[in-house]
Amino acid sequence: MIRFRPKLFDTLPGYGRAAFTQDFSAGITVGVLALPLAMAFAIASGMSPTAGIWTAIVAGFLIAALGGSHVQIGGPTGAFIPIVYAIVVDYGVQNLLIATMMSGVMLLAMGAFRLGSMIRFIPVSVVIGFTNGIAVVIFISQIKDFLGLSIDSVPGEFFGKMEVLFGAVGTMNVPTVAVAVASLAVLLSWNRVAARVAWMRRLPGPLAVLIIATAVNALFQMPVDTIGSRFGGIPQELPSIGLPDLSLGTLGKLIAPAVTIALLGAIESLLSARVADTLIDNRHDPNQELMAQGIANIAAPLFGGFAATGAIARTATNIRTGGRTPVAGVVHSLVLLAVVLALAPLASHIPLATLSAIVVIVSVNMGEWHAFSWKELKRYSAQYRLILLGTFFVTVVFDLTLAVELGMALASLFFIYRMSDLTRIERIPLEDHYGVEALSRPDGTPRILAYGVFGSLFFGAANKLEDLMLMQDGHPDVVILDLEKVINIDTTGLDALQTLHRTLQKRGADLILCDLNAQPASIVVRSGFRDTLGEGRVVANLTEALLRAQRMRGHEPELSYV
Known part of the structure; x- marks a missing residue:
């Protein structure tokens, strides 16, 4: 109004x-x-x-x-x-x-x-x-x-x-x-x-x-x-x-x-x-x-x-x-x-x-x-100096409009690069929950891998999920993504998650998401991705995700979870 x-x-x-x-x-x-x-x-x-x-x-x-x-x-x-x-x-x-x-x-x-x-x-x-x-x-x-x-x-x-x-x-x-x-x-x-x-x-x-x-x-x-x-x-x-x-x-x-x-x-x-x-x-x-x-x-x-x-x-x-x-x-x-x-x-x-x-x-x-x-100038980053001096030079020699466009474009690119650099995906050691490594147990326990995602899962950082699609850590039965430290997911990040889900499906594996904050949870629900994942694939925390992963594979959870 x-x-x-x-x-x-x-x-x-x-x-x-x-x-x-x-x-x-x-x-x-x-x-x-x-x-x-x-x-x-x-x-x-x-x-x-x-x-x-x-x-x-x-x-x-x-x-x-x-x-x-x-x-x-x-x-x-x-x-x-x-x-x-x-x-x-x-x-x-x-x-x-x-x-x-x-x-x-x-x-x-x-x-x-x-x-x-x-x-x-x-x-x-x-x-x-x-x-x-x-x-x-x-x-x-x-x-x-x-x-x-x-x-x-x-x-x-x-x-x-x-x-x-x-x-x-x-x-x-x-x-x-x-x-x-x-x-x-x-x-x-x-x-x-x-x-x-x-x-x-x-x-x-x-x-x-x-x-x-x-x-x-x-x-x-x-x-x-x-x-x-x-x-x-x-x-x-x-x-x-x-x-x-x-x-x-x-x-x-x-x-x-x-x-x-x-x-x-x-x-x-x-x-x-x-x-x-x-x-x-x-x-x-x-x-x-x-x-x-x-x-x-x-x-x-x-x-x-x-x-x-x-x-x-x-x-x-x-x-x-x-x-x-x-x-x-x-x-x-x-x-x-x-x-x-x-x-x-x-x-x-x-x-x-x-x-x-x-x-x-x-x-x-x-x-x-x-x-x-x-x-x-030396107090600030090279990106700051480039934006400042570039905008100044283009303003003087060419045109103010072009200078502002160039400055904003450079600032946006450097921001995207910085944000993507801050976004990271780390393997969560499951010894804290099982007492032993979870990937290769001889007793029939399902192979489970868990990863913590940190930062913003947006178009500039969606490629960080590519390593998971390659499955460099082996071929698990279930992959858990802990999104507690993810502040934002855009449509490109959502597409990367959907691609990961399809890749795992082709290999007979499941994807579970846990600890979603308000914005990531909203886009997962509104896009219909939660329904695509299936019931019980979006849970409150990592402990519940591990329990859900074992039950999905027909294995009664152990009592040593934290």
């Missing part, structure tokens, strides 16, 4: 002035921080700064109002830059908007069918690999604007991109580099200085450098690219609402990009919500969060926006400045709306080099670079 209940509904009862004051203050702070980031991420993605701002306004409002986290702040993020840029280059802006809406439908369905917890199945090695890979791709994407290179368009493909960038190094613009380096210096030093100056602590570094660079450029008219010179400024009006141009012939081509956007959006939003939970000692609803992300990604393109998700940095800022309910996220969107309607003309003077410097800092900060040190 679909359950739709935003966290906002849970926080409004009893909501008072003190809570609103905290949320309002936090919302203003996050709103002014989101302004430069939204423009910078949009430009780096091949979109207009206006698209980034309206993505933050519309998606940010819906994610806060309808989400499953108390403090999540949504909007465009750095992680989407390489994906969105590649889609724009390959398919165009209109098809990006369609792919974004398709991803929204996918996210909404994932939340509605309660698949939120499944995102946590992605191994940390894959997450670190593609996160750091995305950081490198973002960094490379800023070289053009950071250095002021004269390039009409940068290819989305890695090798083509590097070839174009190296070929244009001679066109470097010195004033642009000076603005970018100065902006970078301010960003790196702002928090350090702000720790000693009270008023500076209230002004986020990205907003501070944006104000400074814009004011200097407005006064001195520096020969650098600005939002006004490249995009014609930001309209001081509400955008027209409408569906992007839809062509049924392109929908099939957009499925893969839409899946990529949905997958990354789900991962990043739920990762951000989990980080927020640890900071406020609360728990988010992953399925409600995915539904809100879906609705936001369906709605944002109607206003000219693009892909959005939960933003870890802005969410953490919201928490640090006192935000504790979704009201703070709603205020953050309204602040952005007010800034656009009141101050949009001033944005024409913002240097693109300054926005590039902001994105460079974001790319450096989003990567977990310590995970790539040899000191850290």
Whole structure:
């Protein structure tokens, strides 16, 4: 049953002035921080700064109002830059908007069918690999604007991109580099200085450098690219609402990009919500969060926006400045709306080099670079290192979707190998029950072999039963399998048991199963294998199995059983 209940509904009862004051203050702070980031991420993605701002306004409002986290702040993020840029280059802006809406439908369905917890199945090695890979791709994407290179368009493909960038190094613009380096210096030093100056602590570094660079450029008219010179400024009006141009012939081509956007959006939003939970000692609803992300990604393109998700940095800022309910996220969107309607003309003077410097800092900060040190890598297995480095390499050189697919495939294969390696079958010495070896007694006692199975009897380990089929220990009258330590049997494992049973039948021998746990017992019963084995062939324990084995062969059990 679909359950739709935003966290906002849970926080409004009893909501008072003190809570609103905290949320309002936090919302203003996050709103002014989101302004430069939204423009910078949009430009780096091949979109207009206006698209980034309206993505933050519309998606940010819906994610806060309808989400499953108390403090999540949504909007465009750095992680989407390489994906969105590649889609724009390959398919165009209109098809990006369609792919974004398709991803929204996918996210909404994932939340509605309660698949939120499944995102946590992605191994940390894959997450670190593609996160750091995305950081490198973002960094490379800023070289053009950071250095002021004269390039009409940068290819989305890695090798083509590097070839174009190296070929244009001679066109470097010195004033642009000076603005970018100065902006970078301010960003790196702002928090350090702000720790000693009270008023500076209230002004986020990205907003501070944006104000400074814009004011200097407005006064001195520096020969650098600005939002006004490249995009014609930001309209001081509400955008027209409408569906992007839809062509049924392109929908099939957009499925893969839409899946990529949905997958990354789900991962990043739920990762951000989990980080927020640890900071406020609360728990988010992953399925409600995915539904809100879906609705936001369906709605944002109607206003000219693009892909959005939960933003870890802005969410953490919201928490640090006192935000504790979704009201703070709603205020953050309204602040952005007010800034656009009141101050949009001033944005024409913002240097693109300054926005590039902001994105460079974001790319450096989003990567977990310590995970790539040899000191850290050698602590883990070779499989972990291969997954991490492989995912990173494929993300940078090829494609995020391919990288996640490769990482998940490698992780699954290594898991299967490890689980199959842990599954083992060992001979149980029956001297503990008979006092002598049971296989070759001269007094007519039936020949009985017993084996203990340990682990999971699944498709990766079903071949472990092949040795029993070969009967390397001789040809017994009865084979007993003690399954007390078996935690799971899948259909392939069941098929192996059925094959063993048929092999024994052909040789005139019987198979008895004992000590089945809940899941193995369930599949043995549901599949009809218990009936196939026959009455008394599935018993409670090894002692009962030995008694049953002798009686099946017409021999009265001895009294020395334990």
